[in-house]
Amino acid sequence: MSHNDLSSTFTSNIQAAPAATGDLLDSVDTPALLVDLDAFEDNLARVHTRILQAGLQVRPHGKAHKSPAIAHKQIEAGAHGICCQKVSEAEVFVDAGIQDVLITNQIVGMRKVDRLAALAGRAHIGVCVDHPIQVEQLGDAVVKEGTHIDVLVEVDIGHGRCGVANAFEAIDLARTIQQYHPHLRFVGIHAFRGSAQHMRQPQERAAAVTSAVEKVRGIVQELEAAGFACTTITGGGTGTYMHEASSTLYTEVQPGSYVLMDTDYAANKLEEGSTPLQHALFGLCTVISVQAGHAVLDGGLKAFAVDQGLPRIQLAGWSVKTLSDEHTVIIPDDTATPLHVGDKVRLIPSHCDPTVNLHDWLIAFRGKTVEHAWPVSARGALF
Amino acid sequence: MSHNDLSSTFTSNIQAAPAATGDLLDSVDTPALLVDLDAFEDNLARVHTRILQAGLQVRPHGKAHKSPAIAHKQIEAGAHGICCQKVSEAEVFVDAGIQDVLITNQIVGMRKVDRLAALAGRAHIGVCVDHPIQVEQLGDAVVKEGTHIDVLVEVDIGHGRCGVANAFEAIDLARTIQQYHPHLRFVGIHAFRGSAQHMRQPQERAAAVTSAVEKVRGIVQELEAAGFACTTITGGGTGTYMHEASSTLYTEVQPGSYVLMDTDYAANKLEEGSTPLQHALFGLCTVISVQAGHAVLDGGLKAFAVDQGLPRIQLAGWSVKTLSDEHTVIIPDDTATPLHVGDKVRLIPSHCDPTVNLHDWLIAFRGKTVEHAWPVSARGALF
Numbered sequence: 001m002s003h004n005d006l007s008s009t010f011t012s013n014i015q016a017a018p019a020a021t022g023d024l025l026d027s028v029d030t031p032a033l034l035v036d037l038d039a040f041e042d043n044l045a046r047v048h049t050r051i052l053q054a055g056l057q058v059r060p061h062g063k064a065h066k067s068p069a070i071a072h073k074q075i076e077a078g079a080h081g082i083c084c085q086k087v088s089e090a091e092v093f094v095d096a097g098i099q100d101v102l103i104t105n106q107i108v109g110m111r112k113v114d115r116l117a118a119l120a121g122r123a124h125i126g127v128c129v130d131h132p133i134q135v136e137q138l139g140d141a142v143v144k145e146g147t148h149i150d151v152l153v154e155v156d157i158g159h160g161r162c163g164v165a166n167a168f169e170a171i172d173l174a175r176t177i178q179q180y181h182p183h184l185r186f187v188g189i190h191a192f193r194g195s196a197q198h199m200r201q202p203q204e205r206a207a208a209v210t211s212a213v214e215k216v217r218g219i220v221q222e223l224e225a226a227g228f229a230c231t232t233i234t235g236g237g238t239g240t241y242m243h244e245a246s247s248t249l250y251t252e253v254q255p256g257s258y259v260l261m262d263t264d265y266a267a268n269k270l271e272e273g274s275t276p277l278q279h280a281l282f283g284l285c286t287v288i289s290v291q292a293g294h295a296v297l298d299g300g301l302k303a304f305a306v307d308q309g310l311p312r313i314q315l316a317g318w319s320v321k322t323l324s325d326e327h328t329v330i331i332p333d334d335t336a337t338p339l340h341v342g343d344k345v346r347l348i349p350s351h352c353d354p355t356v357n358l359h360d361w362l363i364a365f366r367g368k369t370v371e372h373a374w375p376v377s378a379r380g381a382l383f
Numbered sequence: 384m385s386h387n388d389l390s391s392t393f394t395s396n397i398q399a400a401p402a403a404t405g406d407l408l409d410s411v412d413t414p415a416l417l418v419d420l421d422a423f424e425d426n427l428a429r430v431h432t433r434i435l436q437a438g439l440q441v442r443p444h445g446k447a448h449k450s451p452a453i454a455h456k457q458i459e460a461g462a463h464g465i466c467c468q469k470v471s472e473a474e475v476f477v478d479a480g481i482q483d484v485l486i487t488n489q490i491v492g493m494r495k496v497d498r499l500a501a502l503a504g505r506a507h508i509g510v511c512v513d514h515p516i517q518v519e520q521l522g523d524a525v526v527k528e529g530t531h532i533d534v535l536v537e538v539d540i541g542h543g544r545c546g547v548a549n550a551f552e553a554i555d556l557a558r559t560i561q562q563y564h565p566h567l568r569f570v571g572i573h574a575f576r577g578s579a580q581h582m583r584q585p586q587e588r589a590a591a592v593t594s595a596v597e598k599v600r601g602i603v604q605e606l607e608a609a610g611f612a613c614t615t616i617t618g619g620g621t622g623t624y625m626h627e628a629s630s631t632l633y634t635e636v637q638p639g640s641y642v643l644m645d646t647d648y649a650a651n652k653l654e655e656g657s658t659p660l661q662h663a664l665f666g667l668c669t670v671i672s673v674q675a676g677h678a679v680l681d682g683g684l685k686a687f688a689v690d691q692g693l694p695r696i697q698l699a700g701w702s703v704k705t706l707s708d709e710h711t712v713i714i715p716d717d718t719a720t721p722l723h724v725g726d727k728v729r730l731i732p733s734h735c736d737p738t739v740n741l742h743d744w745l746i747a748f749r750g751k752t753v754e755h756a757w758p759v760s761a762r763g764a765l766f
Contacts, residue, residue: 014397015471015763029494029766063708085709088398105709106671108681108725111412130672133724161710162672162679194707288489289513289545296545298491301737303765306690307706323690324577325446325736326468326488327544341516342491353708354684358740360763379763380398380743382686383412 015360017373025368030286030344031299033356035364037371039278040259046277047241047258048077054245059083059102059234061256064353066378067362068096070259081124083254087116088381094123096377102126102234104190104254106134106154106162110141112383117141117149126150126232128190130164132176139181148183152190152232155219157212159193167222174228188232189223191216192254197239198264202271209236209243217249238265238277262352264308283311283347283355284363285328287339294321295339297328297347304328304347305354311347315339320347398743400756408751413669413727414682416739418747420754422661423642429660430624430641431460437628442466442485442617444639447736449761450745451479453642464507466637470499471764477506479760485509485617487573487637489517489537489545493524495766500524500532509533509615511573513547515559522564531566535573535615538602540595542576550605557611571615572606574599575637580622581647585654592619592626600632621648621660645735647691666694666730666738667746668711670722677704678722680711680730687711687730688737694730698722703730 018029028034051058060074061083071082071093081100084090090101100123107113107127119125120142129135129151142149153170156163164170170189177186196208212235220230234252236244241258244250257265260281270276283304285297300323304311310320311328317336321329328347332338339345349355356362357379364372401412411417434441443457444466454465454476464483467473473484483506490496490510502508503525512518512534525532536553539546547553553572560569579591595618603613617635619627624641627633640648643664653659666687668680683706687694693703694711700719704712711730715721722728732738739745740762747755 015766018766029492031765106679106724108669108671109412131724134671156674160677161707161712162674165675286491288491288517291539291545292548294543296489299765301688301690301734302740302763305684307684324544329544341489341514351684357685358763359765380685380741382414382682382742383398383401 017361019363019370019373021370021372023370025365025370026344028284028363028370030284031303032284033359033362034282034284034346035260035362035374036280036282037364037366039280040364043259043261043277043280044073044077047255048079050242051245051253052078056245056250057252059252059254060259061104061237061254062089062093062378064256065260065356065362066376066381067374068093068098068377069372069374071096071098074259083256086381086383087112087119088383089378090125091115091119092378092381094119098123100124104128104192106130108134108137110137113137113141114144117145117147120147120149121145124150126152126187128152128154128162129173130154130162132173135173135176135181135184139184142181142183148185150187151177151184152188152234153186154190155216157191157193157215158208159195161194163191167219170219170223171226171228174223174226178228186228188230188234188251189216189220190234192235192237194237197237198268199239200267201269205240205268206243209240209247213247213249220249239268242271257352260352260356262308262355263312263348263350279348281349281352281355282314283349285345285347287341287343287345290339290341294329294331297330297345298326300324300327302326303358304349305351305358307354308351311349314346314348400744402746402753402756404753404755406753408748408753409727411667411746411753413667414686415667416742416745417665417667417729418643418745418757419663419665420747420749422663423747426642426644426660426663427456427460429658430638431462433625434628434636435461439628439633440635442635442637443642444487444620444637445472445476445761447639448643448739448745449759449764450757451476451481451760452755452757454479454481457642466639469764469766470495470502471766472761473508474498474502475761475764477502481506483507487511487575489513491517491520493520496520496524497527500528500530503530503532504528507533509535509570511535511537511545512556513537513545515556518556518559518564518567522567525564525566531568533570534560534567535571535617536569537573538599540574540576540598541591542578544577546574550602553602553606554609554611557606557609561611569611571613571617572599572603573617575618575620577620580620581651582622583650583652585652588623588651589626592623592630596630596632603632622651640735643735643739645691645738646695646731646733662731664732664735664738665697666732668728668730670724670726670728673722673724677712677714680713680728681709683707683710685709686741687732688734688741690737691734694732697729697731
């Protein structure tokens with residue numbers, strides 16, 4: 001065989017689902033990601049109710065779950081659309097019937113903006129900008145496609161990543177959009193501070209949002225004084241959504257991790273009287289080796305993201321020592337019940353977004369029974 | 384639409400390749416993984432020559448690249464088979480025409496061993512054991528399938544993960560295999576120490592292999608004295624392959640990262656006079672935002688694994704500050720040339736195996752031109 005045509009000879013593969021509807025949880029192949037539907041549904045209802053009752057719209061972030069099945073449940077629970085970070089993610093969700101997608105990111109490169117402009121012929125699409133080059137590329141693409149895209153100016157409210165710094169830059173972008181790009185619609189402001197989501201003390205998170213609201217309110221006032229109406233002010237996340245909801249400024253909140261949760265978000269101290277969201281996402285692993293002083297599980301760095309620390313095992317007396325590519329080593333304390341080769345154990349991921357992105361399937365269960373194998377359809381949607 | 388049948392409604396997606404044969408490197412969509420073919424071929428030839436000239440066999444590890452195209456190049460360069468960690472990986476490589484696969488791991492669970500036993504009807508398959516339960520499950524499966532599998536007893540040589548501790552346990556497993564499981568063939572020892580691969584000083588790595596060789600030699604002698612011939616002694620990796628090659632004990636070496644390389648392996652100090660292997664793997668990203676004091680790239684934690692540290696940018700004056708899910712923030716020093724929105728930059732991953740596993744494609748290039756889009760066909764092969 002000539003290897004000049006290997007590209008066409010070999011194809012990529014989707015793994016077969018590790019379980020099917022009706023299977024017992026004990027029979028799920030491992031390593032797999034499980035979603036506890038009771039916890040998931042409780043998280044979903046609780047966060048949506050809080051945001052909707054405050055009079056804001058909820059637009060959950062699809063980057064957290066990458067799963068059309070979950071997006072549809074979010075829409076059923078009152079979300080008016082979803083967020084994505086990538087054009088290729090948005091394509092997956094629109095293909096699956098989601099009609100309103102905001103890309104909370106800067107999209108650069110004609111290959112991507114052409115795809116986004118084409119997608120806008122099939123769904124209501126919004127996107128963020130913080131530089132005239134992005135506006136120009138988008139403007140050219142939507143004219144070619146004959147479509148329209150909503151554009152939000154991203155404002156940096158302390159995240160230190162993307163976003164304009166002040167009203168001057170925001171007005172400049174809004175003016176460019178309005179004057180030169182009739183197929184683009186300036187609709188408002190995207191203002192998100194990822195770091196605020198994970199501040200551990202509730203008063204720190206509240207203060208971060210208060211300071212962001214002050215900055216954004218000033219920019220919105222200057223934009224509107226210059227004739228640029230801001231109908232959408234969007235941002236916030238699982239750690240701060242209650243503050244954006246009561247801000248009297250934001251019109252829309254973008255929680256992502258709230259339905260699944262992880263140990264990083266669970267480490268946030270809550271406001272007095274608040275009920276914590278429940279862990280709904282679990283990694284299921286099999287014990288493949290038992291040694292004096294440790295046991296070895298069949299999922300490692302390719303099953304669990306570790307950027308926010310190691311996953312936490314849900315088994316009294318055992319703790320996670322280390323992960324390598326395909327293995328997790330767990331160690332017992334004096335109180336631990338011995339494990340045996342073939343036993344299955346659950347772990348709580350430390351960071352749900354990049355962990356979900358390692359898997360082709362989410363196995364949704366209730367009690368001891370698998371209800372669905374949900375494909376992680378936007379897994380690997382990098383472009 | 385009812386969401387009871389979402390599993391069948393939505394499917395997982397493979398991303399379209401970010402480039403095609405003949406494309407200029409500048410036009411590759413981002414974030415993408417690039418393979419520099421000149422460096423790749425040099426690494427391949429150099430390591431294989433060293434091992435083959437010492438009279439050992441080379442069985443490269445497919446877990447590092449998960450790509451049948453690369454496996455075929457390794458076979459063409461003298462490898463007599465490849466290693467995998469998972470049954471589902473092995474299936475991908477056998478489907479692609481690789482005829483000899485060793486699973487350097489313990490396989491537990493009837494669903495997996497049944498698949499492995501079936502696979503043994505289509506290729507020469509080996510697997511590791513360290514416990515009688517694994518032997519029993521494998522033995523039952525191969526009888527059902529009417530196939531044969533080679534079995535290696537894994538010995539723990541200081542890795543502290545899987546493996547028997549001594550000759551007594553090794554003989555016990557070999558006897559169980561030979562007496563009770565005629566469809567299993569005891570062929571020898573798997574002895575790998577991952578931690579030794581990354582010891583920074585060459586004399587530490589040499590000493591670790593020397594001590595492992597002593598332990599394994601003793602166990603092999605006792606096994607053979609008990610009537611169990613060890614025709615295969617396999618292990619070693621990119622950090623130590625030259626020591627196993629000169630051990631007069633190992634019969635086979637299993638390097639994995641050597642063809643692609645990463646910053647973690649490159650941090651190893653080499654023996655005097657040794658030429659370092661070349662970085663052949665690069666992440667290509669686009670600058671999507673430029674701010675006072677930093678710039679933002681369009682690939683983050685879903686494009687680069689960070690368990691061994693941040694990726695390193697290949698651009699004088701710039702360094703990586705932080706990664707979030709979809710972004711990398713880079714910062715300039717006084718000597719840095721300014722970047723612009725739309726510029727493309729390369730980064731060297733810190734750990735090639737889990738980074739490759741995040742991508743559906745490897746874009747193989749020479750000079751400024753794309754030669755192949757190689758599918759990462761075993762990406763996500765967790766089972």
